[in-house]
Amino acid sequence: MRYAVRLRITYDYPAAVTDARHLLRIRPRRETDQFVRNVAVSIAPRPEEQRGETDFFGNPVDAIAFFAPQTELAIDMRADVSVERPAARLSETPEIERILAETCAVRSLDAGSPLHHLGPSPRISGFAPLSDWVAETFETAKRPAGEAVMALARRIREEFAYRPGSTVVGTSVAEIFAERRGVCQDFSHLMIAGLRARGMAARYVSGFLRTDPPKGQPRLEGADAMHAWIEAWLGEDCGWVGFDPTNGIAAGDDHIVVAVGRDYEDAQPIAGTFVTSGSQETRHFVDVVPVA
Template structure:
C-alpha cells in the first residue's frame, strides 16, 4: 500500500469582471480500484453561493458550484490524503483480444460502467479506421487482451514523442497520428480512437501521477499537471484495467484515478458557463508526494 498527499491548484484570471458563474469540478479521486480517501478538503475563492456534490453518469465525483458575486479571479485548491493498493495483475489470464471484442458486442448492461458506452464516439473522439489499422499490427486476435494492451502502450511510447505546447484541446487524433508527438491527452485519445475502431471498449482516465518516483526508477512524463491514460475493458471478471501510453506502462500505484469518460470532454477538471470579455489566463499545478510516515 502507498499513501500520497496530493495538492491540486487551479486558477483563472479574467480580463473583465464575471458577474456570476456556474462550474462543475471533477477533481476528487474516486474510491475504486484499490483507492481509499483518508481525508480531503476543497477551497474555492470566491466562496460559492451554492455548492452541491453529486456523481455523474460514469460515477465520477462532481462538485456543482454557483458564484453570484462579481469576480476577476477564481482560485481552487484541493488537498487529499489517499491510500492506493493496486497489486500487479496477471496479464496473461485475461481473455483474448477476439473474445473481448465479441463480449463487448454482445453486452447489454446500460449502466455507466458498461463497455457499450465506450465503443462509439464521444464529444471529442470517434473511432478511427486509419488508427485502428495501425493498432492491429500489435493486436494478435488470440493474444491475452491485457498483454496486447501493454504492448500497444509501449509501442505508442516508442513511436510518439512527448512534447508540450504542440497541441490544444481541439487537436484531433488524425493530427496527433500524423505529427507523431503530443502530450498525454493526445496519446490517450489516439489509443482510444484506434481501439474502438477494432471493437475494443476503451475509456479516457484522468487523474494524478506520482511526481517523484522511487529511487532507481525514471521520472514519468506528465507528472506536473493532471495526467491522462486509457482504461480497457478486459471482461466481467477483471473489468477495467489501466494502460498509460505516454509512459508505456500499466497504470500502477503511481497513478491515482479521478474520473473516467468517453474522452476528455467527459472528465475536464473544471467545466462551466460564464460571461466575460477577452482571453482568460489559466494556471494549473499538481504536487503529489508519497507519505513516508502517515501520522
C-alpha cells in the first residue's frame, strides 16, 4: 500500500524562546517492508543550525537549533511511503520457552539486538501485579509465542478504555494498569512492561496509522495523531513482529514506522531544551492518505 503522509506540529510560546535545540524523529524509517520514495521536512522560522543524523536504533533524526528569539515554531513533514508488510504467521512461531532460550543465546549488541529491550528503561518498569496478569494470558508455555502475544494485545484492547486526555507523558505503567485507561503510548508501555516481565524482548514503535480504513472496516483508534505500538522479538527466524494493543491487532500495511526504541523516550517525535517562561500550546495534525 502506498501513502501520502503529512505531519504538522506547531508551538505557540507566550514569551519569546531563546537558545532552543531540538531532535526531530518524524521521518519514516527505511526498512525491508517499508519503502520511502521521498520525504521533506520544512521548519519555520528557519533554524540557525540543522543537520541530519541517525541515532543508535537506526532512526532518522533532524537536529535543529535556534539562537534568535521566537514566539512560534511550525514543523511540517511530507512523505511518499509504500508498506508491504506480510501478515505474521503467528501460529507458526516458536513456543515461548524456545524464544527465551534463543534470547539468552544472543551475543550481538547491534541496533536490532533484543538484548537492549529486556530490562527496565526510562519510562518502563515491571511490577508483580502486571506480571501475574500477563501470566494469566500466556497460561501455557506450549502455546506459540506469537499467539500468546496477540492474545495479550487483544486483552489490553478489551479491558482498557481509550481515553485521550486521561493521562500525561509521565504517567507510569502502574498508574495505567490501575486506572485501566489511557492512549496508544500508555497501552504500548503497558504491553512492553508485561512482556519484559515474562522475559521477552519488546520495543516501542512510533509512527503513523492509516486514517482511511478499507471499505467495511471500522476506523482505527489513534489515527489523527502520531500512533504508537510495540514489536516483540519472536526468535531468530521471525525477528521483530509488530502488535497494536490500542486496536488489538497485528501491525500491518496500515502502520507506518517512524522510530523504534526502548520506550517513548527513545522515539518521541520532538525532544530538546529551550529557555522561556510560562506555558506553551502545541497542536498536531496528521494525514495519511492512500495513493491509488
